[in-house]
Amino acid sequence: xxxxxxxxxxxxRAGWVFLVLLGIAAVLVPVLNLAVPPGSMFHVSNTAVGLWxxxxxxxxxxxxxxxxxxxxxxxxxxxxxxxxxxGYAMGMYLMLQIGPRGVYAHPTLPDFMVxxxxxxxxxxxxxxxxxxxxxxxxxxxxxLLAFVxxxxxxxxxxxxxxxxxxxxxxxxxxxxxxxxNDMGFGGNNGLTDFKDIxxxxxxxxxxxxxxxxLSVLALMAGYLVARAIVTSKAGKIIIAIxxxxxxxxxxxxxxxxxxxxxxxxxxxxxxIAGALxxxxxxxxxxxxxxxxxxxxxxxxxxxxxxxxxxxxxxxAGLVNFAKSWFTGAFPQGxxxxxxxxxxxxxxxxxxxxxxxxxxxWRSRQRKPEPPAATSASQPAA
Amino acid sequence: xxxxxxxxxxxxxxxxxxxxxxSALRGERIGYVGALSSCLFAALVSFFLILAGPARAQDNAAxxxxxxxxxxNDIVGAVNGLATSGSPRAAPVIEALRDxxxxxxxxxxxxxxxxxxxxxxxALTGDPAADIGTTRxxxxxxxxxRAIDAAVxxxxxxxxxxxxxxxxxxxxxxxxxxxxxxxxxxxxxQERDARIKTLMExxxxxxxxxxxxxxxxxxxxxxxxxxxxxxQDALAMLGSLPATTPxxxxxxxxxxxxxxxxxxxxxxxxxxxWHGISLxxxxxxxxxxxxxxxxxxxxINMAHGEMVMIGAYTTFVVQxxxxxxxxxxMDASLFxxxxxxxxxxxxIGVAIERLIIRHLYGRALETxxxxxxxxxxxxxxxxxxxxxxxxxxxxxSWMSGSIEIGHLAxxxxxLAIIVFAAIVFAAxxxxxxxxxxxxxxxxxxxxxxxxxAMGIRTNWVDAFTFGLGSGIAGLAGVALSxxxxxxxxxxxxxxxxxxMVVVFGGVGNLWGTLVAAMTLGIANKLLEPYAGAxxxxxxxxxxxxxxxxxxxxxxxxxKGRAVE
Numbered sequence: 001x002x003x004x005x006x007x008x009x010x011x012x013r014a015g016w017v018f019l020v021l022l023g024i025a026a027v028l029v030p031v032l033n034l035a036v037p038p039g040s041m042f043h044v045s046n047t048a049v050g051l052w053x054x055x056x057x058x059x060x061x062x063x064x065x066x067x068x069x070x071x072x073x074x075x076x077x078x079x080x081x082x083x084x085x086x087g088y089a090m091g092m093y094l095m096l097q098i099g100p101r102g103v104y105a106h107p108t109l110p111d112f113m114v115x116x117x118x119x120x121x122x123x124x125x126x127x128x129x130x131x132x133x134x135x136x137x138x139x140x141x142x143x144l145l146a147f148v149x150x151x152x153x154x155x156x157x158x159x160x161x162x163x164x165x166x167x168x169x170x171x172x173x174x175x176x177x178x179x180x181n182d183m184g185f186g187g188n189n190g191l192t193d194f195k196d197i198x199x200x201x202x203x204x205x206x207x208x209x210x211x212x213x214l215s216v217l218a219l220m221a222g223y224l225v226a227r228a229i230v231t232s233k234a235g236k237i238i239i240a241i242x243x244x245x246x247x248x249x250x251x252x253x254x255x256x257x258x259x260x261x262x263x264x265x266x267x268x269x270x271x272i273a274g275a276l277x278x279x280x281x282x283x284x285x286x287x288x289x290x291x292x293x294x295x296x297x298x299x300x301x302x303x304x305x306x307x308x309x310x311x312x313x314x315x316a317g318l319v320n321f322a323k324s325w326f327t328g329a330f331p332q333g334x335x336x337x338x339x340x341x342x343x344x345x346x347x348x349x350x351x352x353x354x355x356x357x358x359x360x361w362r363s364r365q366r367k368p369e370p371p372a373a374t375s376a377s378q379p380a381a
Numbered sequence: 382x383x384x385x386x387x388x389x390x391x392x393x394x395x396x397x398x399x400x401x402x403x404s405a406l407r408g409e410r411i412g413y414v415g416a417l418s419s420c421l422f423a424a425l426v427s428f429f430l431i432l433a434g435p436a437r438a439q440d441n442a443a444x445x446x447x448x449x450x451x452x453x454n455d456i457v458g459a460v461n462g463l464a465t466s467g468s469p470r471a472a473p474v475i476e477a478l479r480d481x482x483x484x485x486x487x488x489x490x491x492x493x494x495x496x497x498x499x500x501x502x503x504a505l506t507g508d509p510a511a512d513i514g515t516t517r518x519x520x521x522x523x524x525x526x527r528a529i530d531a532a533v534x535x536x537x538x539x540x541x542x543x544x545x546x547x548x549x550x551x552x553x554x555x556x557x558x559x560x561x562x563x564x565x566x567x568x569x570x571q572e573r574d575a576r577i578k579t580l581m582e583x584x585x586x587x588x589x590x591x592x593x594x595x596x597x598x599x600x601x602x603x604x605x606x607x608x609x610x611x612x613q614d615a616l617a618m619l620g621s622l623p624a625t626t627p628x629x630x631x632x633x634x635x636x637x638x639x640x641x642x643x644x645x646x647x648x649x650x651x652x653x654x655w656h657g658i659s660l661x662x663x664x665x666x667x668x669x670x671x672x673x674x675x676x677x678x679x680x681i682n683m684a685h686g687e688m689v690m691i692g693a694y695t696t697f698v699v700q701x702x703x704x705x706x707x708x709x710x711m712d713a714s715l716f717x718x719x720x721x722x723x724x725x726x727x728x729i730g731v732a733i734e735r736l737i738i739r740h741l742y743g744r745a746l747e748t749x750x751x752x753x754x755x756x757x758x759x760x761x762x763x764x765x766x767x768x769x770x771x772x773x774x775x776x777x778s779w780m781s782g783s784i785e786i787g788h789l790a791x792x793x794x795x796l797a798i799i800v801f802a803a804i805v806f807a808a809x810x811x812x813x814x815x816x817x818x819x820x821x822x823x824x825x826x827x828x829x830x831x832x833x834a835m836g837i838r839t840n841w842v843d844a845f846t847f848g849l850g851s852g853i854a855g856l857a858g859v860a861l862s863x864x865x866x867x868x869x870x871x872x873x874x875x876x877x878x879x880x881m882v883v884v885f886g887g888v889g890n891l892w893g894t895l896v897a898a899m900t901l902g903i904a905n906k907l908l909e910p911y912a913g914a915x916x917x918x919x920x921x922x923x924x925x926x927x928x929x930x931x932x933x934x935x936x937x938x939x940k941g942r943a944v945e
Contacts (some may be wrong), residue, residue: 015816030582037394045730046777046873075746075749152927152930153929154929155930156931156933157927157933158929158930158933159933160681160745160746161675161680161745161746161749162884162929162934164681164746164749165880165881165883165884166926166929167882167926168877168880169877169880169881169922169925169926170922170926172877172922173918173919173922173923173926176915176919176922177916177919179683179915180915180916192427201493201719203438266897284729291877295753297751299750299754302750332761335757335758335760335761335764336757336758336761336762338754339753339754339755339756339757339758339759340754340755340758341754342750342753342755342757342759343737343751343754343755345750346741346747346748346750346751346754347737347740347751348742350747
């Protein structure tokens with residue numbers, strides 16, 4: 001009842017298109033991959049399923065970034081850290097599923113621990129062979145880190161560039177930490193060589209197709225949650241914080257609490273994205289924490305359109321598609337293109353593709369009659 | 382290094398158990414006597430050296446004649462005697478013996494050296510000797526060889542080349558070879574160089590400490606000398622006393638070792654602080670330009686690290702040009718590279734400001750993204766142009782080498798960078814405090830709109846500040862090219878540390894940057910020995926993240942009345 005009301009009242013046209021397309025993809029892609037023979041022109045190749053699945057998780061990360069940046073004005077240069085932490089939680093579960101099938105055939109310890117001559121599982125790994133526990137950790141670890149970090153940062157009113165820089169410091173510190181062997185997370189090799197997930201072979205095409213569908217569903221759920229937040233009353237305050245933080249505070253709102261809420265939700269979302277990413281690419285290593293990755297996620301959002309949610313997902317897809325194409329066609333050119341994209345979007349396309357398109361669409365529609373209420377999803381710029 | 386070092390351990394272990402050979406006992410007796418009457422002996426040797434020629438010649442004749450024997454023990458005695466005699470013929474005769482080229486005529490016990498061309502010279506005089514009749518070679522066995530090695534070591538103690546004397550003294554210190562004692566005494570008596578003399582006295586002390594026959598008082602006194610030396614070798618020496626050492630000596634050695642460890646710890650802390658200052662000045666150079674632009678414009682220039690990299694590549698290009706056209710100027714290359722790097726990086730900085738940043742005025746976060754894009758483009762441009770591998774940058778001769786102050790090793794290139802950072806800092810301070818442009822810059826930093834209202838052209842100030850900041854980054858690149866790899870990733874390695882310096886120090890004034898850079902540099906190096914390099918860095922990052930919570934505007938925040 002509430003859900004249907006929500007769906008029909010709060011989802012805009014772009015959102016509907018987005019959700020419907022995703023729903024179709026979630027069903028159609030696995031079917032076309034598994035049921036249609038490889039020779040057919042409708043067949044979706046295995047590589048494509050893996051690649052698109054990866055894009056879906058990136059899109060979820062982009063929605064998480066858009067939630068804090070596009071709606072709350074917090075430019076996080078460290079969202080990759082939450083993504084990677086979620087990924088590590090999933091990786092640890094997958095690692096323990098290998099069991100005695102590792103190179104050293106140790107019944108409980110993963111290969112790298114045997115290699116380091118460890119005798120027993122470190123405390124941090126306890127319980128990760130139990131899937132529900134691992135899934136709780138996927139959300140809890142990034143969420144908790146974000147909560148603690150945000151608790152301190154927002155209460156002390158660390159804002160703007162300072163906040164961006166310390167989020168970068170956060171992910172950089174985590175990267176250095178995870179590179180250390182004695183952290184117990186596989187050092188610079190990270191976690192890889194996974195065998196199965198919940199008893200299903202992780203290499204099999206059926207599992208991969210299911211993972212793809214799950215990623216799409218997670219993306220849809222992430223979109224709905226984010227949309228619910230930004231269209232709620234709290235969402236209006238969050239947008240007010242983005243546009244004039246001191247003024248919102250003077251109006252009597254506890255700015256730090258609203259920020260902390262959005263920030264933590266966004267981190268959890270990023271963690272879930274990471275958890276879905278790892279089984280599909282088959283590896284997680286500390287370079288996922290590198291500050292450059294987090295900044296790349298920012299550009300997805302900027303390209304698609306910050307403060308649009310759908311645009312963020314679109315941007316993630318487009319930029320990564322371009323990346324795949326460029327690294328294949330002109331490996332030298334990708335950094336030029338990415339750098340140029342950063343400059344171009346910030347200078348000429350501040351609202352991103354979707355924002356610019358929506359503006360254009362509205363201005364066409366508006367001609368006959370004066371504008372009605374503006375959508376809350378548009379940044380005041 | 383002479384071979385006495387190599388045989389050292391054998392001699393030490395040999396000293397622990399009775400030796401079956403008479404010769405060895407005799408060698409020890411010499412050492413023992415020498416130890417007890419060291420002063421007398423030294424005086425005696427000097428006396429020998431001062432004695433007039435004929436007496437010396439007679440004496441030499443007797444010494445050399447002792448080689449004309451079939452008895453190994455006598456040959457050992459002859460080697461030891463000749464080595465400590467101070468005779469100029471000692472070195473050629475002993476070397477000839479070592480190489481099996483020493484022969485003697487049984488009839489009159491005359492000794493000759495066979496030269497490589499099979500002609501002979503008189504061992505005593507060095508004159509060519511024709512038709513020497515039947516000779517026999519002087520025989521060698523392991524005892525003789527050992528004596529020769531010790532003797533060669535002893536002879537190096539008297540070598541005219543100071544470096545040889547130093548290494549010989551060090552070798553004796555390490556081997557604690559009792560047979561070298563007599564030669565050591567002789568050398569100490571002769572030595573004019575106070576530093577080498579100290580080394581030799583320390584070597585003598587080491588021998589005495591390790592000598593079980595020396596009196597306890599002597600050994601304890603010697604331990605005092607070794608403690609004064611106070612380095613790792615001294616510590617190793619004191620730690621490796623034989624088990625038979627009397628308790629009193631052992632106690633003295635242990636307390637001396639404790640003392641040495643304490644002094645060494647202080648020196649090591651000093652060395653770490655020095656490394657920290659060195660790292661701090663690198664951070665200062667890299668961050669100070671960033672701090673200025675951040676202060677004036679409120680934007681973080683993510684391409685700042687690439688300006689540093691461009692400075693380093695400018696150095697490389699300048700050196701390539703110099704190598705091709707004027708190789709003689711290589712030592713001055715850095716002085717040519719400095720203004721070039723400043724201009725190149727500064728020009729790129731002004732271009733970035735004019736083309737990009739100016740259009741993003743008031744949108745600090747977007748500026749951050751755009752400059753990140755610039756940094757990617759610059760990195761890739763340099764990578765395509767110069768290749769992804771490291772480029773070789775020559776260090777001028779005046780920047781290589783190191784000096785030692787106590788146990789502190791100070792390398793010239795680090796020293797040069799510290800001095801350079803100090804100069805840049807001072808120049809910038811003067812520039813900002815004493816010039817009209819500096820005044821305008823500070824005005825814009827404090828209150829942009831008011832400054833604009835007073836007629837300051839704020840966008841000009843922006844452009845110049847950005848150019849200045851980038852130019853200083855270029856200078857930092859010249860300095861970094863001397864201590865780090867010149868690669869397209871050079872900037873990335875320093876950029877995050879530079880950010881930390883800026884947010885830690887605050888943007889209020891340059892002193893904040895200085896304090897922040899030095900604090901982070903020194904803290905980093907002091908943490909390193911305990912936590913390891915990586916963990917130390919993580920701890921510092923965590924510290925800064927926490928610190929920012931306490932002071933969200935850094936250490937030296939600009940005071941103002943703006944509502945946040």
